[in-house]
Amino acid sequence: MYERYWQQTGDKSTILIPGWQSMSYFSDAGSLCWFLEPEFAKEIIRLHKMVGNAVTEDRYIVVGTGSTQLYQAVLYALSPPDAAEPLSVVSAAPYYSSYPLITDCLKSGLYKWAGDAQSFNKEGPYIELVTSPNNPDGHVRQSVVNKSGGILVHDLAYYWPQYSPIAAAADHDIMLFTVSKSTGHAGMRIGWALVKDEEVAKKMVKYVELNTIGVSKDSQLRAAKVLQVVTDGCKYPTSEEGSLFDFAANVMEERWKLLRAAVRQSGLFTLPEFSPGLCRFLNSSFAPRPAFAWLKCEAPIEDCEAFLRSNKILTRGGKHFGVGPQYVRISMLDRDENYDVFVQRLSTIHLRQSMQVDETVQ
């Protein structure tokens, strides 16, 4: 979806890396996050200050190979090394489907997935993940477990004005961001964490050191360039292509309109409803237009994912997100032509098709 914008920016967003550049493991040997490119750190702060979506003052920046690696770095940093049992990790359902898989994939003795935060009632310390706006359903969230001993981790990957009104600068202890959802550069594998506590930041750095001995310098340099172009494009809106956020906000607005129309036409599904809110950055009021559609099948169909697959629409079913199979998640960020085919197919699904199972999935 973002490709079109970046094509318009032309040479401005191109980087050139000579063979002899950034060969070392180190970016800034004396700093806490010794593998963080100073240029990238500077552009992160500049972007947040302009958008106003997160407080950067008195925070350490830790760069990661995507926010996925930073999530694991947080778990490592927050788990006491010598606890008698693994630390519980929870998030309110529906939660990001990768959280349980990543948390439990190595059967760590440090931490353990403990499921839906809403039904969590174990005594003792725990980590609660707060994804806001939420993946998969797009709702703005706050913590739901109300017990002592909990540490909150805020995954703010989608807290950008193309998806959600920016009501205020987020001011949490641990906040995760990623270029894949802010600028569309998933292939860079670059994320960053804003961390208040020095010891937590140090342990996160240690994890990234153990896991991958730092983070690609090439991608950090490219991310710095891309963020710089985004910030400049907002500050000097005379440029031909306009700002990334205006561009992406318009695309998302249009896509959600098309999607809601298709859902109405089909009559089999419902979507989450959102109230409008004031965005201090775009200086207008609008309802969220999330990066995912969280579709609920209202017809008497047992497995919505299989049903849609039989209609040549690939989705991820609700059970991966801790809820029932009547829900599915669909990406709203695909290329224009794919998105158009998807809404077209969705709009023409009617109940009698629920019996036909077409194995030729796309």
Place this chain on the structure above:
Amino acid sequence: MYERYWQQTGDKSTILIPGWQSMSYFSDAGSLCWFLEPEFAKEIIRLHKMVGNAVTEDRYIVVGTGSTQLYQAVLYALSPPDAAEPLSVVSAAPYYSSYPLITDCLKSGLYKWAGDAQSFNKEGPYIELVTSPNNPDGHVRQSVVNKSGGILVHDLAYYWPQYSPIAAAADHDIMLFTVSKSTGHAGMRIGWALVKDEEVAKKMVKYVELNTIGVSKDSQLRAAKVLQVVTDGCKYPTSEEGSLFDFAANVMEERWKLLRAAVRQSGLFTLPEFSPGLCRFLNSSFAPRPAFAWLKCEAPIEDCEAFLRSNKILTRGGKHFGVGPQYVRISMLDRDENYDVFVQRLSTIHLRQSMQVDETVQ
């Protein structure tokens, strides 16, 4: 150390990445390793075929964020998910100091560091890591545990002609390589595995997906360019700067001469001795010139690392590698000016200085 070579190659090794390029998570959606750039895969095969250091036929290539990530991918891939106890991981001492730290950092229930392979005598399945040439001591190695149920993993990061005669193409089930030691580009964080078994390769891909959702495309594109320049530089030796391997072999040869002279002059230390061997690639016979000096302090000094630190030489002590504190490991790949200072300092250390402790370490 490699910087000088890459400066000489000039524009040939430069890459240019426009803002709209490689934005997706996917590189080659239909292939087993869906995040591997086809261009990079092609250059890996081309380089191995030319150098003759590893068999690439009938192998899957898995790319990783450095070979460090691939090491973890291998552990994940080889561990049965439902075993009663963690799989033992061993390597003959002195072993790479990061192996035990990485293996145990998350207290995985899948695998567990079990120390020196030479004293390993537990029944049941195990993984033996064979690093050849070995980090830290430079010796060519073979497996030492002789029991059934073992799976061998070959870390061949240093099996390149600048460090070691290439006697034959390595032909093992799982082989790990990295650009940081072959071309000097540590900052790229790019490694690759050559894997015989399809199921093992698939599980390694799964780990990289869970851990970092793939590997930086920017660094893969840059690595493809750099490997291409290396292979071309060997195939068409008329180019001004010559081949990378000739360049690096000469530097290493010279550095080892200087080091051995400094060690003789000081009289306090010894170094490993190596026999010459025929290198089929460079078509000459020479003794290994490893990327690390594995220095043994022969004087009555308890802690060689602390002793050298007091002489403004930073090393890593033997206990990290599973042996005694009379050993230290020193990198041979630093910039020329740093290397010169190091040998100069080493050559002038005499026993009476062992009592002086200078806290102003460099």
